[in-house]
Amino acid sequence: xxxxxxxxxxxxxxxxxxxxxxxxxxxxxxxxxxxxxxxxxxxxxxxxxxxxxxxxxxxxxxxxxxxxxxxxxxxxxxxxxxxxxxxxxxxxxxxxxxxxxxxxxxxxxxxxxxxxxxxxxxxxxxxxxxxxxxxxxxxxx
Numbered sequence: 001x002x003x004x005x006x007x008x009x010x011x012x013x014x015x016x017x018x019x020x021x022x023x024x025x026x027x028x029x030x031x032x033x034x035x036x037x038x039x040x041x042x043x044x045x046x047x048x049x050x051x052x053x054x055x056x057x058x059x060x061x062x063x064x065x066x067x068x069x070x071x072x073x074x075x076x077x078x079x080x081x082x083x084x085x086x087x088x089x090x091x092x093x094x095x096x097x098x099x100x101x102x103x104x105x106x107x108x109x110x111x112x113x114x115x116x117x118x119x120x121x122x123x124x125x126x127x128x129x130x131x132x133x134x135x136x137x138x139x140x141x
Contacts, residue, residue: 107140116140 011019107119116136120128125139 107137109137 105119107116111119113133113136116133117128119140120131120136123140128136128139131139
């Protein structure tokens with residue numbers, strides 16, 4: 001049936017559902033556009049942070065290389081200084097040679113049996129506690 005001119009027609013249930021669905025589609029389309037803009041912004045920020053991170057990695061590599069070089073130079077200087085100090089000590093007229101400083105002293109006939117046994121114990125002589133003075137001297141010399 002055709003509506004008479006000038007008479008208003010009532011919207012049907014399907015017209016109402018169609019209008020509601022159209023409004024929902026428009027809202028969702030607008031929301032999608034906002035989300036796409038947000039994604040683009042976040043992708044740009046991520047690219048910026050990636051560039052900054054790469055610059056920092058480059059800086060860290062340069063600093064690490066300089067630090068390793070400085071450590072190597074410091075170790076070389078320390079070795080040279082240590083060698084110079086040893087040479088100065090060795091060149092001193094009253095300096096005792098380093099090899100003899102920790103070496104056991106040679107036993108003398110004036111040592112007591114207790115001293116000789118102590119020296120034999122330090123040197124690891126087997127059976128030192130039953131030896132006489134002359135035997136200990138012969139073992140230690």
